[in-house]
Amino acid sequence: MITIKGLSKSFGSQTVLDKLELVLPKGQxxxxxxxxxSGKTTTIKTVLGLVKPDEGEVLVDGIEISGNWEYRNKIGYxxxxxxxxxxxxxNELFNFIKEIRGNIPSVEQRLIQHFGLEAELNKRMRTxxxxxxxxxxxxxxxxxxxxxxxxxxxxxxxxxxxxVQFKRLVKDQKEEGKTILLTTHIMSEIEELADYLIFIxxxxxxxxxxxxxxxxxHKEQRLEGAVAKLMEEEAA
Amino acid sequence: xxxxxxxxxxxxxxxxxxxxxxxxLIYWLISDALIRFGGAGPKAMLSISNIMLxxxxxxxxxxxxxxxxxxxxxxxxxxxxxxxxKTIFWGLYxxxxxxxxxxxxxxxxxxxxxxxxxxSMAVHSILMILVLGIIxxxxxxxxxxxxxxxxxxxRIKGLGFALVGWLFLAILYxxxxxxxxxxxxxxxxxxxxxxxxMLNPIDLARIIVLLEFDISALMGYTGAVFNRFFGSSxxxxxxxxxxxxxxxxxxxxGTSRFxxxxx
Numbered sequence: 001m002i003t004i005k006g007l008s009k010s011f012g013s014q015t016v017l018d019k020l021e022l023v024l025p026k027g028q029x030x031x032x033x034x035x036x037x038s039g040k041t042t043t044i045k046t047v048l049g050l051v052k053p054d055e056g057e058v059l060v061d062g063i064e065i066s067g068n069w070e071y072r073n074k075i076g077y078x079x080x081x082x083x084x085x086x087x088x089x090x091n092e093l094f095n096f097i098k099e100i101r102g103n104i105p106s107v108e109q110r111l112i113q114h115f116g117l118e119a120e121l122n123k124r125m126r127t128x129x130x131x132x133x134x135x136x137x138x139x140x141x142x143x144x145x146x147x148x149x150x151x152x153x154x155x156x157x158x159x160x161x162x163x164v165q166f167k168r169l170v171k172d173q174k175e176e177g178k179t180i181l182l183t184t185h186i187m188s189e190i191e192e193l194a195d196y197l198i199f200i201x202x203x204x205x206x207x208x209x210x211x212x213x214x215x216x217x218h219k220e221q222r223l224e225g226a227v228a229k230l231m232e233e234e235a236a
Numbered sequence: 237x238x239x240x241x242x243x244x245x246x247x248x249x250x251x252x253x254x255x256x257x258x259x260x261l262i263y264w265l266i267s268d269a270l271i272r273f274g275g276a277g278p279k280a281m282l283s284i285s286n287i288m289l290x291x292x293x294x295x296x297x298x299x300x301x302x303x304x305x306x307x308x309x310x311x312x313x314x315x316x317x318x319x320x321x322k323t324i325f326w327g328l329y330x331x332x333x334x335x336x337x338x339x340x341x342x343x344x345x346x347x348x349x350x351x352x353x354x355x356s357m358a359v360h361s362i363l364m365i366l367v368l369g370i371i372x373x374x375x376x377x378x379x380x381x382x383x384x385x386x387x388x389x390x391r392i393k394g395l396g397f398a399l400v401g402w403l404f405l406a407i408l409y410x411x412x413x414x415x416x417x418x419x420x421x422x423x424x425x426x427x428x429x430x431x432x433x434m435l436n437p438i439d440l441a442r443i444i445v446l447l448e449f450d451i452s453a454l455m456g457y458t459g460a461v462f463n464r465f466f467g468s469s470x471x472x473x474x475x476x477x478x479x480x481x482x483x484x485x486x487x488x489x490g491t492s493r494f495x496x497x498x499x
Contacts, residue, residue, distance in 0.1 A: 011498075048316050051498040072318040085310045087252050088245070099241045100317050 001026045001179065002047060002148065007056035009042060009203075016042045018203040019056070026147075029180040031190035031211075033227055034200035040183040041080060043200070044152055047181075048077055060148070073101070076141035080152040082133040086126035090117065090136055093125065094143070101144060108143040115139065115165060130157040138166055142173065149173060151182040155189060167192055187224040199227065201234050238319060242327030246310070247335060256335050259295065263343025268351075276353035278361070278449055284344060285365050285445045289438055292372040294402050296336060300380015301398040303332050305391045315499055325494045329381055329487070337373035341366055364448050368441050375437055375483040376402075382486040385493045409436045429461050437482040440475045447471050 004022040008015070016039045024030055032040045045051040047058055049065055049072065057064055060071045084093055094108050112118060115135040120128060128136070134157045141149060151170070155163040170193050174180055184190060190197065190211070197214055199207035207214060207230060211223060218226040250256045267284050274280035304311070307328060314324045344366065348354040354362060380398055387394035413432060417425070433439045443459045462471050 045498075050312075050315055052496060069318055069320050072316065075316075077316045079312070079316075083309045084313055085245075085249065085307070087249050092245075096241070096245050097313075097317065100238060100314070100319065 001059075001061055002181070003059040003062075004043070004047070005057050005059070007043075007046060007058065008054050009039075009046065009051060010054060016203050017046070017053070020203065020205060022198070022205065022208070024179060024181060026179050027177045028196055029174050029194045030182075030196040030198060031194035032181065032183045032198045032200060033185070033187070033190065035231065038200050039203040040200060041152055042203075044077075044150055044181070044183065047150065048072070048075065073144075074146050075148045075150060076144065076146040077150045078134075078137045078141040078152065078154050080156065082130075082137035082157070084125045084133065084136065086124065088125050089122050090125065090128070091121045093136065094139070097140060097143075104144060106143045107145060108139055111139040111142055111169075114169060115162065131159055131162060134158055135162060135166075138169070142169070146178075148179045149181070151180070151184075153184050154182060155184070155186065187222070187227055191223045197223070197227075199230050206230065206234065239323050239327045239330065242314065242324065243330050243334070246307075246327070246331030249310075250331070250335050256339055259336070260339035260343040262291075263340055264346055267344050268347040271347050271351045271353060276348075276351045276356055278357070280353070281357065281361060281365060282445070282449060285368070288340070288344075288365070288369045288372070289442055289445070290406055292340060292369055293376040293406060293438055296333075296373050296376030297380040297383070297398045297402050298395065299332065299336070300377040301384035301387075301394045302380075302391070304328070304381065304384040304388065305394070307331075312499065321495045322491060325491050329377065329490075332381075333374050333377040336377055337370040340369045340373055344369065361448060364444070368444060371479055371483065372437070372441055375479065375486075378483055378487040378490065382490040382493070385490055385497065388497065405436050405438050409439065426461050426465070430465055433459075433462060434475075434478045437479055440479050440482070444472055444475045444479075447475070 002022070002024040004020055007017050007020040007022075009017040020039075020043065022043075032043065034040055042051055046053050047060070047065070049069070052066075057066065059065065060074065063071055065071055088096065098104075098106055098108075112121070115138065117132065117135055117139065120132055120136075125133065125136070134154070138154065141151070149170070154170075155166055158166060167189070170180065170182075174193070180193070182190070182193060195211060196209065197207065197211045198205055214230075215221070215223060215226045218229045220226040220229065266287050267280075270283045270287075271280045274283055311324065311328065314327070315321070345354070348362065379401065383397050383401065384394050387397065413429070416432070417429070433443060443462050446459045447463060462475070465471070466474050
């Protein structure tokens with residue numbers, strides 16, 4: 001469970017998060033949408049402790065995260081742009097992260113197979129294509145079976161086949177009762193993977209609730225239309 | 237323990253980059269040449285320490301400030317793992333400072349071994365030079381790290397400050413001291429001068445070298461004041477203590493900055 005209370009953050013004079021309140025119950029899959037620069041990535045980075053908030057607090061399973069790092073054991077994160085140390089081979093990277101985690105049981109073999117990464121294992125990260133790097137990121141995020149999964153535009157660099165592979169995996173994780181938080185600009189992806197939707201504009205949450213309710217409210221067939229209407233309302 | 241894991245992977249990466257080997261070779265070549273031409277005596281030793289006083293700060297500061305930009309991906313990878321930021325900081329720092337110090341020690345020691353200098357000269361003089369080089373490596377890598385963290389978003393600025401900082405401490409500072417003596421020579425400026433020399437770690441290291449080899453002619457004004465004020469052995473102790481605080485302060489500031497940073 002992730003609880004965000006009164007979270008504010010500004011970079012210089014620009015306010016990115018404005019007293020954000022959010023509760024993500026355990027086992028819920030939530031998608032965050034919003035225009036570019038609305039604070040989606042900053043929200044995620046704050047939960048991960050990468051960005052330090054100006055005000056407010058974040059609790060993961062009831063524990064305040066500031067000054068705390070053990071909670072990251074429970075989180076798997078896949079960043080927007082997968083960039084990893086260039087000289088490391090894929091295998092070295094996996095082994096390194098395993099060592100960092102104290103060699104706890106991991107399922108990377110299964111994930112490597114799932115994504116068909118076997119042929120890439122001895123290649124340097126620098127020589128990997130963007131899509132394969134993204135897959136490495138996906139393996140890293142799920143290999144320790146964490147309770148909370150955070151994906152920041154996960155399928156942005158993936159080809160359709162890998163994208164389907166990835167989504168299948170996330171659905172499995174969802175069925176296992178994992179808490180999932182993802183951002184994306186592809187509405188169909190949220191329809192497929194999430195049950196709840198957060199619409200965020202200029203660091204404020206404008207809508208947070210079940211996806212079907214939003215679609216019904218706006219008398220639309222698809223999420224895309226409903227979100228477009230939300231955005232239009234915002235702009236007006 | 238986890239710091240060690242981080243260190244191990246960085247060292248592997250450094251050796252792959254090969255420049256650290258080149259850095260050690262530079263010291264090897266310079267020391268070899270100086271010993272060949274200057275004889276295996278205190279003269280060569282002094283020349284080696286002069287090179288050390290210029291080169292170690294330069295490389296430490298520039299590489300220290302650039303290293304953080306260069307290992308951005310590695311840092312970001314570590315930050316989302318269950319690791320303390322302190323652990324990450326010391327891992328990154330040790331990942332650079334220890335190999336730099338080792339390259340210096342290796343490059344300088346090898347020619348001393350095969351030229352027989354290591355056995356003909358007083359052990360404490362040689363140890364003194366080696367320890368000084370190691371301390372300077374740690375000290376300036378620390379300052380470089382601090383500069384790199386302060387200008388994390390702007391690498392040109394970071395590099396610029398590192399270069400200007402080196403230029404100031406290694407070259408301009410002496411000129412300023414001379415100027416101060418020239419202008420204020422009629423006043424009792426010994427104690428302010430003493431303070432001034434403590435404000436420059438390169439000056440401190442030079443004073444230690446000169447006190448150790450007892451070369452008053454080369455001591456310069458600050459060195460002479462130091463010698464008169466503290467005498468040789470106490471002078472070395474005081475200078476070493478200031479050097480250690482010079483090492484610790486940027487590192488402590490660096491860690492506290494790193495802990496609060498948005499990355």
